Amino acid sequence: MQGNGLDAYVGGVVYRGAGPIAGAAAGAAAVLVRSVGGADYRLPHTGLTQYAPDVQKVPAAAVTAEDANLLKDLASQGPVKMRLVLTPQTLPDALSYNVIADWKGTEHPEQVVVVSGHLDSWDLGTGAIDDGAGVVVSMQAIHLLKGLGIHPKRTVRFIAWMSEEEGSEGAAAYMMDHKADAATHIGAIESDLGADHPTGIYYSGKGELGQWLRPVAQVLDPIGAESLVSAPDTGEDIAGLTEKGVPSFAPVQDSRFYFNYHHTAADTFDKVDPMHLNENAAVMTVLAYALADSAEPAPR
Numbered sequence: 001m002q003g004n005g006l007d008a009y010v011g012g013v014v015y016r017g018a019g020p021i022a023g024a025a026a027g028a029a030a031v032l033v034r035s036v037g038g039a040d041y042r043l044p045h046t047g048l049t050q051y052a053p054d055v056q057k058v059p060a061a062a063v064t065a066e067d068a069n070l071l072k073d074l075a076s077q078g079p080v081k082m083r084l085v086l087t088p089q090t091l092p093d094a095l096s097y098n099v100i101a102d103w104k105g106t107e108h109p110e111q112v113v114v115v116s117g118h119l120d121s122w123d124l125g126t127g128a129i130d131d132g133a134g135v136v137v138s139m140q141a142i143h144l145l146k147g148l149g150i151h152p153k154r155t156v157r158f159i160a161w162m163s164e165e166e167g168s169e170g171a172a173a174y175m176m177d178h179k180a181d182a183a184t185h186i187g188a189i190e191s192d193l194g195a196d197h198p199t200g201i202y203y204s205g206k207g208e209l210g211q212w213l214r215p216v217a218q219v220l221d222p223i224g225a226e227s228l229v230s231a232p233d234t235g236e237d238i239a240g241l242t243e244k245g246v247p248s249f250a251p252v253q254d255s256r257f258y259f260n261y262h263h264t265a266a267d268t269f270d271k272v273d274p275m276h277l278n279e280n281a282a283v284m285t286v287l288a289y290a291l292a293d294s295a296e297p298a299p300r
Contacts, residue, residue: 005258006255009259016036016048017049024057039260043266047122061086107154112157114187117136118134131192133191133194133195134190136277137277138160140285141285152293171240189238189248189250189287190234190250191250191251193253193258196256197279200220201225203229203248204233205298205300214228223279234248234250235248235250247299
């Protein structure tokens with residue numbers, strides 16, 4: 001597999017998320033966390049900050065790698081005083097929507113295969129790779145099926161999730177609306193790891209899924225996306241479906257560069273390689289078709 005950026009990010013991001021809790025519990029007046037992004041270009045990587053109900057809330061911010069190094073050097077020479085000017089605010093909830101479209105199945109239209117990405121992004125950037133790319137390849141799966149005249153047995157449902165970055169409220173609303181329908185969801189796919197070269201498929205569910213996916217891997221071998229990786233979860237927005245026993249999937253992607261731009265002002269359209277985007281659409285489409293048209297549903 002090319003790149004373990006995701007594993008590195010998971011190990012480092014806990015300091016940003018839980019830092020304010022640990023700092024406040026130790027008596028800190030504020031918490032500054034070195035950017036957990038993968039590149040040094042004086043752009044801070046930011047994201048979700050956690051607080052605990054029994055611990056005082058303190059200001060928290062991410063600082064660039066360059067500024068973190070400067071603070072370390074200054075602190076080694078003596079006490080450092082700082083003035084923090086932080087501008088985040090929490091606004092009242094507002095009405096918003098998931099965007100959903102169905103490519104109806106011919107034999108079992110009530111059985112659903114989800115292809116998805118999320119609409120929102122951190123306001124530092126435009127969200128081109130997190131997660132505009134995921135939305136686009138999910139749309140393209142429906143577009144390709146339609147353009148090729150392919151009508152699988154089951155319905156392929158495109159979902160552009162709302163408010164994943166804020167706390168997955170769109171996914172929660174979907175689960176509430178479909179709380180009695182988990183049995184009719186045959187599979188769920190989410191693309192939320194950027195737009196780089198795909199190397200295979202993450203899958204979450206029964207061990208038999210790996211064997212079931214072998215023919216899919218063979219089809220994707222020509223573009224180098226033949227690896228199959230078992231994972232405890234495959235996406236934030238489809239986690240509720242995974243917990244209900246729905247087989248879930250995500251493209252495995254080369255993540256060496258994703259976290260250079262993720263959650264920063266550098267997450268812009270120029271980071272998207274059209275060839276890689278097409279490869280990701282191929283993974284999404286082939287997998288969705290296999291799930292939607294197989295003689296028997298995927299193991300669950």
